Amino acid sequence: xxxxxxxxxxxxxxxxxxxxxxxxxxxxxxxxxxxxxxxxxxxxxxxxxxxxxxxxxxxxxxxxxxxxxxxxxxxxxxxxxxxxxxxxxxxxxxxxxxxxxxx
Numbered sequence: 657x658x659x660x661x662x663x664x665x666x667x668x669x670x671x672x673x674x675x676x677x678x679x680x681x682x683x684x685x686x687x688x689x690x691x692x693x694x695x696x697x698x699x700x701x702x703x704x705x706x707x708x709x710x711x712x713x714x715x716x717x718x719x720x721x722x723x724x725x726x727x728x729x730x731x732x733x734x735x736x737x738x739x740x741x742x743x744x745x746x747x748x749x750x751x752x753x754x755x756x757x758x759x
Contacts, residue, residue: 658711658726665708693731706735710742718751725751728758 668677690696707729714721732738741757748754 658708658721661708661730662711689730696731696733706738706742707732710738710745713742713745714751714754717745718754721751722755725755725758 664677664680667673668680710729711721711726714725729738729741732741741754744757745754748757
């Protein structure tokens with residue numbers, strides 16, 4: 657999933673693809689993710705790239721991010737929490753400490 661999101665963010669980064677990017681994100685948050693994470697409300701995540709950027713930071717700092725962390729990040733519905741976690745990912749000393757933030 658992480659690789660697919662990463663590729664889509666790259667492919668759809670051009671300003672000409674803004675509407676397509678938003679349409680894909682709508683499908684992802686309203687169809688795909690609810691099937692894989694039943695009971696989680698994804699309607700409040702406003703940017704597909706937020707999770708991808710955070711995973712990029714974690715991968716750069718700590719190597720490959722464990723799938724459990726990636727899954728938890730992708731399931732977060734609060735965009736403010738995502739932004740705060742992104743800031744913490746830049747400064748936190750270890751992937752284990754970051755994982756603790758997700759509990």
